[in-house]
Amino acid sequence: MAIMQKKNPIGPKRRNENFSKNRVHTKPRRNFRKKRNKPQPLKIKPGADGRLKKVFASIGVPEKGTFTPDAFQLEAISAVRHSDCLVSAPTGSGKTWIAEQAIARVMEKGGNSWYASPLKALSNSKYAEFSEIFGSENVGILTGDRKENPDAPVIVGTTEILRNQLYDSMHQGQDLATDFVILDEAHFLGDEDRGVVWEEIMIYLPIRIPLLMLSATIGNSDQIAGWLSEIRSKECVVVEETKRSVPLFPLFFHPSGTLLPLLSQNGSGKKLYKKVSTYTNNKLSPGFEISRQLPPFGEILDVLKKYDLLPAIFFLKSRADCDNALGLCKNNFVDDPDRRTRLSQRIRELVGQSDHFAKHRQLRDLEHLAVGAHHSGQLPAWKLMLETLMTEGLLDAVFATSTVAAGVNFPARTIVFLNSDRFNGREFLPLSSTEFHQMTGRAGRRGMDNIGFAVAIPGKFMDIRLIANLVHSPSSYVLSQIKINFSMVLNLLLSHTPDQIEELLKKSFATYMILRGKKKRKAQRLIGNEHKYLWRDFLQHFNFLQETGYVMRDGQLTYDGVWASQLRVDQPLMIAEGFRLSLFPGSDPALLAAIITSFVSEQDTDDRIDKDLIPEKLMKAFVSVKAGLRPFAKHMLMRGFEPRPFFLRPAATIYAWASGQAWEDVLPFSEMAEGNLAMLILRTADNLRHIRGLYEVFPEAAETAGKAIELIMRDPVTGFYEA
Template sequence: MTQNYHRRSPHPKRRRSHRPPKKKFAPTIKAGSDERLKPIFEQIGTPEARPFSPDRFQLEAVEAVRHGDCLVTAPTGSGKTWIAEQVILKALERGERCWYATPLKALTNTIFSRFCDLFGKENVGILTGDIKDNPDASIIVGTTEILRNQLYDAMHTGRDLTTDLVVMDEAHYLGDADRGVVWEEVMIYLPSRIPLLLLSATVGNARQIADWLTDLRGREVQVIEETKRSVPLHPLFFHPSGTLFPLVSQKGGKGNVGLYKKVNSYVNQDNPPILAPPNRLPPMGEIMKVLKKYRLLPAIFFMKSRADCNGALELCSGEILAGDPARADLLSQRVDEILTAHPHLSRHKQRYHLEHLAVGAHHSGQLPGWKIVIETLMNEGLLDAMFATSTVAAGVNFPARSVVILNSDRYNGVEFMPLSSSEYNQMTGRAGRRGKDKVGFAVILPGKFNDLRHLARLTNQAPERVESQIRINFSMVLNLLLSHSPQQIEGLLEKSFAAFLLEKKRGRSRGNRRLWEDFTLHLEFLKFKGFVDDDNRLTADGEWASRLRIDSPLLVGECFRLKLFPEDPALMTAMVASFVNERERDDESINRNALPKSLIRTFLTIRKGLTPFAREMLDWGFEVPFLYLHPAATLYLWASGTPWNDVVRFSGLQEGDLSRLILRTADNLHHIAALSAVFPQAAAAAAQAKKAIMKDPIVTTLEEMPAHEEGPVAGSPV
């Protein structure tokens, strides 16, 4: 489904008085480099093998956790996970239990696998909503939402959380617009007796976050900051002729950077040469030859779209891999080893590029299993290049020697906006592999949407501040009312990061007014609809609705109260999919005559039955999702046994988007299945429905793939 959006123009509209000058194309690309790069390129290579020696900041952080809470901020790839491993090891030696929270399921899986190797499978469990394994283990690795839900349960039952240490990885997610609220909730609800270790990329207000947590938890939070990269980074400019230049030059004092003089001359030309015509990708194969000559491979190319990632594969050739027959044979053998046990992935249309060209595309339109294949081969040094969208920069660890940046802006879901310093640092944080590279590189390609001056500023820009993203929702209100009075909840809201920031600016009296007013509005609506009584206690309906920790708990709850949910598992799947759908769908294109009448009838009954309730929510100012038939019909087919490729065609979605719809549906079904004591038939249908849709290729993991010894580094001499 093509998104209908346009780039924001960086300039005001101009009258077209004449044709724009015709762009000059560079002659055939020929590898070259500026003389100032010679000493830098001479540093390229693998560091001497020697026993691991932790950095100063790592040792300081381990010591700090012995005495209380600790916030560690350091560049991507600097070794923050090692700190957690040492702290967890010491906790295990004392017979204590640990919780390791991450923002992404992919990162959770990676950490789980690593911890199983380090601490033994019997000591590690995983909880992601999709996966529940060994939940009583001494170490639990899971998503932050699961930890938040466990805190809700602990507050409700009066039992303490059964852990002695909480580690929150990627803690700067506190400022994430969509999910930061969950991080803030965890920090507010976590008992102060439990030490808290926060691991974060560099942020501009680490001390302020620590001051808030100190005020909140009544114990000092020590900040350990490291600004130096473990592998030095050098930004380069790729001239359309094929010559590499330094991107920036130091001017005077520290922090004052500008474009290198020859790059500045290029930018100032009225009609500079370009690498490709407008709306065309640059010649990736030729660019990779230049990178190969100067030993800058392997590389991650950050593309603006999924289509560009896929299109870039078609512009690559097998010349680089052909020059290294030993690695070519090893790559072919490894791909075959990995994919043999996964029939669907083994037929992937991009397998040829992976196996014969040593390149892969990695983006959210791909199945999770295929992305794991790409990540695995990249980590093993068998690929020359990976073409990815910028979202791949956060949360998954597969660095390369170089990253290649084609655009200085990024689509945020609404419009294109200039890259922030945090986004730039996440991307360039993948350049330079600790223990494998002495130096890393960020290679900037010229293009219509690549502002070289903006990127030059980002190379030395201070990290951005993390702001509070807390907001009130019905699931939060229902769960807090399980164990708190409104007055106690007001006290909790006064402890929020948002209130702390406002208090510093305006005084405590205004610190949490917005949150409290929003909470009161939600509370009054819950009273109006009978989920809360006049004494501000949950009714019977409110108690079971609190278990629906999903995006639309009240709409799903109203379905239960009106007895609208079907008991057929496939129909249950279909209806829930309609609630979790995130995008507009074209229901007019569906041939309804080809769909079961029971599906159409059930869908229309639910939509009609919920209309009065939805109108009331809208009248009170709350958002209400529109229910579409298309996602419902898609998931009905999948739950009913329709082959995967047929479901993909019917859905009109890319495999990764369909996978995400299925996983979100499964997560909602999981919560509905938990209501077996109140709605046994519907809960049983939900449990069967989840089982019906969680099958290959959705559940494909590569945990059982053959182990592989360390191979040669792509793009480097063996």
């Protein structure tokens, strides 16, 4: 029986993603405004404080002229000729130009360069950009989804691919086939989930290869450089630029529609502007949070349009708010007929032959109102289209979650804050200075704006004083996020003895922070009291691998350990054990894709599902794999490792998609947002690619995995991605 031929009678709807309705907190969320009598909202009428007249007069486009590099850019180019270099500069200040010049110099000498970024979308963008600069024949891309021209002198890819190449070169006893490495968004070193990859690259990279790191401003760049200088036995020069290429002016949007300076002394001070302070201190000040509704975005856009503050990016707290905001902009018609024509033509070009995007529910808002919603619940290709339209100056506003601030070239004249906190996946926390500066880094387009603006709108979850303090606050410290996992242990044991691995772990940034860091006490509190903690964690993983037959007593990998090391995925041992026990379907691509999805899905799901909706062979395979791996999962749990639970609904969803069912049928069954389902498919494809790489050990499964990738990587998931 095919999936979804009848309505699921008992499967409840997925929890609403709108955090305003279903908030999950580990701590009570702070209400920044005291309770008060219910004031009536003011009628919005565009207005501006007299002190803004001079500021608004500076709005405009800079005169076209010969490009002159800034002093920090020239300093970085000079430094990277003889040393490693860490560039810490505001978002949008021109760090990519440094990379371009450095790559050109390496090419002139006949060398190769590797440009690593944290996001596939950013890698795709840089690939297109570098192809224009250096010629498409000289540029390749490696992201997992795409593999083009891999022997080109310039390679663009994700940090995970670069890390994996370092694993392979160490195993084969060969040097990495590049002469220069650029790590973009190097502040990701402090990312809780992915920072370990950046740290591994910095530790494993051969000393002969110069390293250029491009980062948003960070508070402890000298400390990071000191660590790198020590472990790489060569100088790491810090080049810091604190001045924005486009000046930023912070504004306050009074609910009456009047724009005020947020800070005293024409925006350069640290105290609130007197009128803003008066508003903030008055318990009865009118606000926008009447009945917990969204502010009247259409009227707010009218005010911003009157003072030439568009285009704008509005940062909202949830996906639902971003989508619902579009409905409040119904009167934001594009007045300029030329821009209206160019917008329609460009949308038709980007939508192309995709029937799905041609029917997208937000297409009319995009084309007729010049507004869009951008968040992780949307398909990658749709988000990329919005980014393209915004970059080309064809949209008035984009309503986005804060994730758009990190790593995407998505500029505007104005950014608008409605909340002073951010949901990190577990709880709401106040914005950090780094997060704030990343967001405000999108305000003011270099070469397109003389000045950028950050507008704070008062509301229930807005701490105006916090925003004011963040304007001139120093950037946050980056802390080590290194952690041991089974994939790391297996891959290091390919080329190192346990004693050598202990020496590698002593090179970690975490160890350096604890022993020599300026924030030693903070590091000890967050990481541990002594540098041996990583080694103890390694031994715990090492001992388990010995118990389960992946590692021998002398530390060498067994036959199973060698091929399992190639599974550079989140759950390598569970998948490896599935192969050792012959639990996986060997010749059915759709079935293999479905089962592998069970190892990919991270989010909790309500797995109550009508079993009549599940094809018999899928149910049989799922139950067999789950039962077969239960003893191994219990063994992991006994040794202190927590395996993830298996969920049937994601497996059934991918089975339906791989079996050729339409997106419009699969999506409601999945009980996911479009973007979440697309990400599940993309991550499943990543896992299948690693299985495809085991062709010498499991030829049938490898061939089946390749066919499974072809089945699931299709429109509308692929868009600008390729399998």
